[in-house]
Amino acid sequence: MTVSRRMLLGGAAVAALPLRARAQTAKIRIGVLNDQSGPYRDTGGLTSVICARQAVQEFAARGFDVDVIAADHQNKPDIGAGIARQWYDREGVDMIIDVPTSSVGLAVGAVAKEKDKAYVNVGAATADLTGKQCAPSIVHWSYDTYMLSKSTGGSTVKAGGDTWYFITADYVFGHQLQRDATHFIELEGGRVLGASSYPFPGTSDFSAFLLQAQSTGAKVLGLCNAGADTVNSIKQAHEFGWTAKIAAMLMFITDVHALGLPVAQGLTLTESFYWDLNDRTRAFTDRVRPKTPNNWPNMIHAGCYAGTLHFLKAVQDLGIAEAKRSGTAIVNRMKAMPTDDDCFGKAYIREDGLLMVPSYLFQVKTPAESKGPWDYYKTVHTTPADEAWRPLSEGGCYFVKT
Amino acid sequence: MVMIFGKPLILLYGQLTLGLINGAFYALLSLGLAVIFGLLNVVNFAHGALFMLGAFVTWGLLTYLGIGYWPSLVLAPLVIGVLGAVMQRTLIRRLAGLDPLYGLLLTFGCALVIEGLMRNQFGSSGVPYAIPEALSGAVNLGFMVLPRYRAWVVIAAAVMCLAVWLVIERTRLGALLRAATENAPLVQAFGVNVPRMVTLTYAAGAALAAFGGVLAAPMNSVNPNMGTNLIIVVFAVVVIGGMGSILGSIITGFGLGIIEGLTKVYYPEGSATVIFVVMVIVLLLRPAGLFGKAA
Numbered sequence A: 001m002t003v004s005r006r007m008l009l010g011g012a013a014v015a016a017l018p019l020r021a022r023a024q025t026a027k028i029r030i031g032v033l034n035d036q037s038g039p040y041r042d043t044g045g046l047t048s049v050i051c052a053r054q055a056v057q058e059f060a061a062r063g064f065d066v067d068v069i070a071a072d073h074q075n076k077p078d079i080g081a082g083i084a085r086q087w088y089d090r091e092g093v094d095m096i097i098d099v100p101t102s103s104v105g106l107a108v109g110a111v112a113k114e115k116d117k118a119y120v121n122v123g124a125a126t127a128d129l130t131g132k133q134c135a136p137s138i139v140h141w142s143y144d145t146y147m148l149s150k151s152t153g154g155s156t157v158k159a160g161g162d163t164w165y166f167i168t169a170d171y172v173f174g175h176q177l178q179r180d181a182t183h184f185i186e187l188e189g190g191r192v193l194g195a196s197s198y199p200f201p202g203t204s205d206f207s208a209f210l211l212q213a214q215s216t217g218a219k220v221l222g223l224c225n226a227g228a229d230t231v232n233s234i235k236q237a238h239e240f241g242w243t244a245k246i247a248a249m250l251m252f253i254t255d256v257h258a259l260g261l262p263v264a265q266g267l268t269l270t271e272s273f274y275w276d277l278n279d280r281t282r283a284f285t286d287r288v289r290p291k292t293p294n295n296w297p298n299m300i301h302a303g304c305y306a307g308t309l310h311f312l313k314a315v316q317d318l319g320i321a322e323a324k325r326s327g328t329a330i331v332n333r334m335k336a337m338p339t340d341d342d343c344f345g346k347a348y349i350r351e352d353g354l355l356m357v358p359s360y361l362f363q364v365k366t367p368a369e370s371k372g373p374w375d376y377y378k379t380v381h382t383t384p385a386d387e388a389w390r391p392l393s394e395g396g397c398y399f400v401k402t
Numbered sequence B: 001m002v003m004i005f006g007k008p009l010i011l012l013y014g015q016l017t018l019g020l021i022n023g024a025f026y027a028l029l030s031l032g033l034a035v036i037f038g039l040l041n042v043v044n045f046a047h048g049a050l051f052m053l054g055a056f057v058t059w060g061l062l063t064y065l066g067i068g069y070w071p072s073l074v075l076a077p078l079v080i081g082v083l084g085a086v087m088q089r090t091l092i093r094r095l096a097g098l099d100p101l102y103g104l105l106l107t108f109g110c111a112l113v114i115e116g117l118m119r120n121q122f123g124s125s126g127v128p129y130a131i132p133e134a135l136s137g138a139v140n141l142g143f144m145v146l147p148r149y150r151a152w153v154v155i156a157a158a159v160m161c162l163a164v165w166l167v168i169e170r171t172r173l174g175a176l177l178r179a180a181t182e183n184a185p186l187v188q189a190f191g192v193n194v195p196r197m198v199t200l201t202y203a204a205g206a207a208l209a210a211f212g213g214v215l216a217a218p219m220n221s222v223n224p225n226m227g228t229n230l231i232i233v234v235f236a237v238v239v240i241g242g243m244g245s246i247l248g249s250i251i252t253g254f255g256l257g258i259i260e261g262l263t264k265v266y267y268p269e270g271s272a273t274v275i276f277v278v279m280v281i282v283l284l285l286r287p288a289g290l291f292g293k294a295a
Helices: A004-025 A045-058 A078-092 A104-117 A145-158 A172-187 A207-216 A227-239 A251-261 A278-290 A300-318 A318-323 A327-336 B009-040 B045-064 B069-090 B100-122 B148-170 B170-180 B184-189 B194-218 B226-242 B247-268 B274-285
Strands: A027-034 A065-071 A097-098 A118-121 A138-140 A163-169 A189-196 A221-226 A246-250 A268-271 A339-341 A346-348 A359-364 A377-383 B139-140 B146-147
Touching: A004 B045, A027 A045, A027 A078, A027 A268, A045 A097, A045 A278, A045 B100, A065 A078, A078 A097, A078 B069, A097 A300, A104 A118, A104 A138, A104 A172, A104 A251, A104 A278, A118 A327, A118 B146, A138 B045, A138 B069, A138 B146, A145 A172, A145 A221, A145 A246, A145 A268, A145 A359, A145 A377, A163 A207, A163 B069, A172 A189, A172 A221, A189 A207, A189 A359, A207 B009, A221 A227, A221 B045, A227 A251, A227 B247, A251 B009, A268 A318, A278 A300, A300 A339, A318 A327, A318 B100, A327 B045, B009 B045, B009 B170, B009 B194, B009 B226, B009 B247, B045 B194, B069 B194, B100 B226, B139 B148, B146 B148, B148 B194, B170 B184, B170 B194, B184 B194, B184 B247, B226 B247, B226 B274, B247 B274
Parallel strands: A027 A065, A027 A097, A097 A118, A118 A138, A163 A189, A163 A221, A221 A246
Antiparallel strands: A268 A359, A339 A346, A359 A377, B139 B146
């Protein structure tokens, strides 16, 4: 028998395989999947990646390597789900984090469930991630439509804003936000007078809807949209002499910055993190700010940091072999361990995967009140963790025993 | 209260006015495209990016140099016009005589590069730009509250459209332009510097886009994606009006603005689609567009 060069090479490759596989198991890989070029680039984007890397850097004690990769899902569910499949199947990704845009967030959730891989969603608003479309390997960090609606919607009605008109982005996120907000408005005795849902993405002129809102005489304009759409809606409402209250149901500090205080002042909004909340949040902000010169962290960025940190703690506690085997095992361990980080303080993850932290109702400062760069919020109301979120029994998550 | 199809008439008046304002924008932008296509035979996909740059230059003039809105109306188009001339001389000129598809790909690539660079520098959520003092506030017209600034926009855009139309149809320069569109070698034989005229035409088209950008800066969020949303609609306007037809662009721009405005009252979810429905119908019935000449 003659031994060809090809056979020798093939044999060498087969012999090398177990070695390579062994080398791979010692590495935990985290994938940050979000919008890196579109309307949600600043609310998540590169700053989310930097915050996840910050957590990896700070997580010192281990016995395994960690690397962070990132991709742009372009706010398209098919692209997002495709990348998630590739990451979990072929690139050895153990956990996907961030994934804003509810439609994409849910699509990636289905992939994580099918493959039993860990998935920490931070950027998507839909409360279905821990409700009807929950999975044992999913954690939802920072915020959801229920928590936003309860904090912003409920408190606005209590303050006298009892008639509403909604301008809603025509996709799953906008409609869920409107549905949840309507629930709390009616619970407090308010009424919704009408709503316009507009095509998303691709709308930049909201004047037609503002005019319809004005004609109903509603006391509050509720904005069920996000990012540049929210900024445009508020800017144009200001232009059209909208004197009544505006409740931006989902708004980040990055959006306030884009609007500028002269237009944004007086708005109320809800976040679960603000850089100037306490000594620990300020310390975190001081650490990441040099890496993100044009963008200060919001609750999504903070969630990417805190979620990554807690995930790594759970992996270490669980042992790397078991962590590699099952996403549910990691997430169960994440739920079993209390969370503790500079952004959200001490908290815990509930059975259905929701992080239990307080929500803060902020009012945007006037230009005179603002003392420095990004000094934008004053705290109006704090909803404690056990009241801020949807009760466990109402979510409809299939594996929660009630 | 008078009702039309279940909506109060008074609301419709308001929406018609808004449609007219948006139509003014469409007309202004599609006009630049039509001029460029007419003479250069280039489908200028960079138009949205130039529009966005116009808005950013306006913002930059105020932020870095303290130059306000009114001088920007002239300065920003000038700056972008020069940029357009450079683009035409260094890039677009090399494709002269080739299939228009190459020009389309080149300008599309330019748009992606420009938008990407701007996003890298300024992020995606944009920068604030306030309405000039003299035009802030709103007038109550009885049927709607009309911001003074929007009234100014519709007037400025209409005057600009009229001026461009007059230059092209009623002046010697315009006559040369139209002649060069028909037969460039012949015009050159008469001693006209056609390459220079082509460069200046592209620069003028770019300046028109930038003028639109200045007008948009106080109304919309000034962000790197602001041109992308608009450009697709504007292309539909050009196609419906007839490629290269100046008058067609203007009339179609205003007309589609109004149709879109009415859709926002009756079926807002369809307001992004209605323009393309119109486009399909027009192309089926008149493949060269409403005002285009059949090839």
